[in-house]
Amino acid sequence: MQDLISHQLVKYLENRGVEHIFGLCGHTNIAVLAALENSRIKFINVRHEQIASHAADGYARAKKETAVVLSHLGPGLTNAATGVANAALDSIPMVVIAGDVPSHYYGKHPHQEINLHADASQYEIYRPFVKRAWRVERPDLFPEIIAKAFSLAESGRPGPVLVSVPMDIFSKEVDVSLFERLQPHANKLKRPSIDDQTAHEIIDSLAAAERPLLYVGGGVMLADAAAELRAFVDHMGIPVAYTLMGKGAVSDDHPLTLGMTGFWGTTFINDSCRNADLILAVGTRFSEADCSSWEPKYTFHIPPTRLIHIDIDPKEIGRNFPVEIGVVADLKNALHVLNRVAKTRFPQPRQNEAMAEKIRRYKESFWAQVQKHAQSDSYPLRPERILADVREVLPQDAIMTTDVGWNKNGVGQQFPIYEAGTILTPGGFATMGFGSGGALGAKLAQPDKVVVSLIGDGGFGQNPSVLATAYEENISVIWLIMNNNAFGTIAGLQESHYGTTYGTVFLKEGVSYSTDYVTIAKGYGIDGIKIEAADQLKPALQRAIAAEKPFVIDVAMLNEPVPTDGHWNINDIYTSKVKQQV
Known part of the structure; x- marks a missing residue:
């Protein structure tokens, strides 16, 4: 036939x-x-x-x-x-x-x-x-x-x-x-795991370490291994730091969750990684921004810190740091074996109350500093206020897509994620424009969940015709535009090193201006609200969620850089160039 x-x-x-x-x-x-x-x-x-x-x-x-x-x-x-x-x-x-x-x-x-x-x-x-x-x-x-x-x-x-x-x-x-003839072929292939001997070696090494640490990346989400990871953390009592892509692998409210490392990490988190004597890394590439450009005085000092690395891709093991034990395995399978061996080796969960208390005190101090901006009624809104209001209104299982700028870096640092897979962000390519389109796909995949695209005006301006598809298919995504009339992160970087924002801010005859995204939304048949005071954001987001239709919220935002104690050596490069010119 x-x-x-x-x-x-x-x-x-x-x-x-x-x-x-x-x-x-x-x-x-x-x-x-x-x-x-x-x-x-x-x-x-x-x-x-x-x-x-x-x-x-x-x-x-x-x-x-x-x-x-x-x-x-x-x-x-x-x-x-x-x-x-x-x-x-x-x-x-x-x-x-x-x-x-x-x-x-x-x-x-x-x-x-x-x-x-x-x-x-x-x-x-x-x-x-x-x-x-x-x-x-x-x-x-x-x-x-x-x-x-x-x-x-x-x-x-x-x-x-x-x-x-x-x-x-x-x-x-x-x-x-x-x-x-292809029909009998298996659609899903069995993935590799680890043997018991290797698992015992890993568990014994972690148990013998004085300052062990788990470092988790986006591979945990790809392997759907968050539940296994949480069980391992709970049983072994080891603190967890994560990459940007690993955010949510263990809930941010877990007592042993440290937070994100690297450039947008804090001194406490980076020092906890740097001072660890043994790190078990799972599903991470140790990429530049997460590792403070791999410079040993900031985030990771490997060696003397010893490293065990489990990843599905053998090319990533040892790429940036030498490993003591390298394991090629599917993380879900590997963590299943590690949990079984850990419970055999230690029938009762290991407690780490001292570390949990240190983390509690650190978080209490960190959030106290954030709150002064998160509660500000100023207009344009402080970015911290936007994040705080969104977190308060969104259900814990809501899916958020981000783009680049405050909506990615600030979210990584200051926006708690409670369930794995509920934050979708462009990590490796850091693509401006991902957030708006990515939200369409996320909502189609999970139609019963609230989906919000937290995106800058620069990112949303890349492809506003995303609204046409949302209208035609009634894909009820909420686009919340953090609008600072600029490519804000780059504007801040250029201003701090070169004293200008040329080519990075949106100007008409030398005056800052903003595209009217609410009018554009209405042109596509979609409702929208322009926020004109700080106290309008939460009611607007609540209305958008209740509408169960595509919705645009345009929020005027102060263009402030994401605060960071971390390091990225492009700053050194720019500073060097400026000094040479002077």
């Missing part, structure tokens, strides 16, 4: 349980769109491909499943590239299916062909950041390629893959038995 590739692709995706596809039309993918018209899979139509890839990213994080993007060739694929690269650096599983030029026109300059260095080479532009890029050369190869694409996206360290399909192949027939 023969059938069109486009029809069989949709059936394959249905059989895998795919419920949503994010994308934008083009002449190379309309065969797939036609096949989707009567499918139970919902196509989420966007106005810009970057929104599609960010929405797919947010969807995959919130649903813990591989997301699917459908793209056009050339500019469609390059528009989506930023969101796909963001997913790659944060290890988010994604399959990008892109139309390509007709195979019989390779090298003849068909419409939108990329061929400066090789004929029909559009798929090569994704090679630096996807796990693999395929170009389908024949219809009979497509079934195995699409199956391999999903398997690779989900296995090992997750990430995006690209399947580039010439438009004529979408419309060619294929023997359906080539798809049917």
Whole structure:
């Protein structure tokens, strides 16, 4: 029996349980769109491909499943590239299916062909950041390629893959038995764990240490291992520090949770890491901002601190710090074994009341300092006041997406997260614009949860057409715009080192101005409120939640840098340049 590739692709995706596809039309993918018209899979139509890839990213994080993007060739694929690269650096599983030029026109300059260095080479532009890029050369190869694409996206360290399909192949027939033979294949592969001997070695090392510490990253969320991690912390009584991507892995109100490390960390948290004699790191890459540029006098001093590192990706173990024990394993499986061995080795939970008391006193002092700004009635609002009001109103299980600036760095430092997976942030790529599109995907993945995109005016301005998709599909995301009429974080950095904010603030004839985002929202058919006094924010957010519709809240915010005791050596670089010029 023969059938069109486009029809069989949709059936394959249905059989895998795919419920949503994010994308934008083009002449190379309309065969797939036609096949989707009567499918139970919902196509989420966007106005810009970057929104599609960010929405797919947010969807995959919130649903813990591989997301699917459908793209056009050339500019469609390059528009989506930023969101796909963001997913790659944060290890988010994604399959990008892109139309390509007709195979019989390779090298003849068909419409939108990329061929400066090789004929029909559009798929090569994704090679630096996807796990693999395929170009389908024949219809009979497509079934195995699409199956391999999903398997690779989900296995090992997750990430995006690209399947580039010439438009004529979408419309060619294929023997359906080539798809049917894939049905017995397991959709999910078993992941590696650790052996008991290694687990005993790790537990004994932690028990013998005087100042042990757990350092957790976003890999805990990717492995869905937060419950196992919490059980391990409770039984072993070891304090926990986290990366930006690891925020929420253990609740911020846990008595042994220290907080975020690095540039936006505090002296107490960074010193606790630096002075540890043994660190068990799980699911982290030890990236620059989290590690104070790896300079030993700030956050980590390894060695002499000893390091045990567990990660699914062997390339990350020993990349930035030497390890005493390196383990390649799935974190959920590894922590399951560690918990079992820990309970065998220590039948009763180990207490660490002295450390818990130190952390309690530190948090009490830290929040006392924050409160003076968090309770300020000034207008424009203090950023601390915005975060405090949002935290007070939101349910603990609400999902928040952030962007860059105060809404990412300040949230990491000053916004408690109580449930794993409820904060979705662009970590590795730090992409401006992720928050608005990512929230669409998160809400589709978790329709019963409140979803708020906490985003700056610079970030929201990247792709305001996200509102069109929200209106058409009634995706009840709340966009809360922290509006400082600037690319505020960069403006603060430039002003502190160069004494100017040129090119970083929004001016009209030398006067600061703001886009009217509420009017823009209404133009898309969406309600909005512009906050004009500090006491208006909480009622506005409560109204937005109750509406259960897309909603925009525009909050004028004072442009203040996120306070930090941490270190990032770009400051040294800029200071050095300024001194040289002087």
